[in-house]
Amino acid sequence: MNRKAACESEIVELNEQEAAAAFDDIARREMGISGPDFLCRWDAGEWTGRRMDDVQGLVATWMALPLVR
């Protein structure tokens, strides 16, 4: 038997600044780098051809990319 849940949820739409901050948070938490640093390294093709799942945090950070692009 599952315990009863007692929580509410809401959908928050982020503005440009909030989205950039959220992306930075995700990149730092998942990969230990800043959001701008991730973007530079992504654009430089650092992970091109790699299995994304082999790089810690890369899938989660990439998935959040539309927050800033």
Add this chain to the structure above:
Amino acid sequence: MTNRPYTWVVNAGQGMRVGDAGTFFATMQFRVIDTHPASNDASQSFRVSTLGYLYNLEGTDGTAAWRIHWHRDSVSPVTEPHLHFPPNLKLHYACERMTFEIAIRWCIEAGAPVRHSADVALQELAVTEAPHLLHRSWTSPLDPGYLEATQAGRP
């Protein structure tokens, strides 16, 4: 509407604690596509197309319980829906398209708390999932709609 990708992230990427089951992480990329109301039985002027998803459950000790991934548009050579299970999380288990509801169902089966009962929760998930199952353009990467859905409107 634009054809740009959007994303939603549960708790801004911090995940959601689901009791003794651990922490559930969920993110989806999607785009909103203009469509003619006469082209669909719901008479809607737009539809949403999924571009990728990540549903991960981590146990209370922080180790992965399972990972449900599809990152079609990424740089990775693995572009079809797949699963990861411990102990070797680098293995990709190919699967059909997975839904957010399936991930939640797996969380419940792992012991995640629910508001009423597991049976009621599973019924609600089935109701929520049904429109997607009815209207989605592909289920398997082998379906004709897969390439069309994943290539149309790509930047």
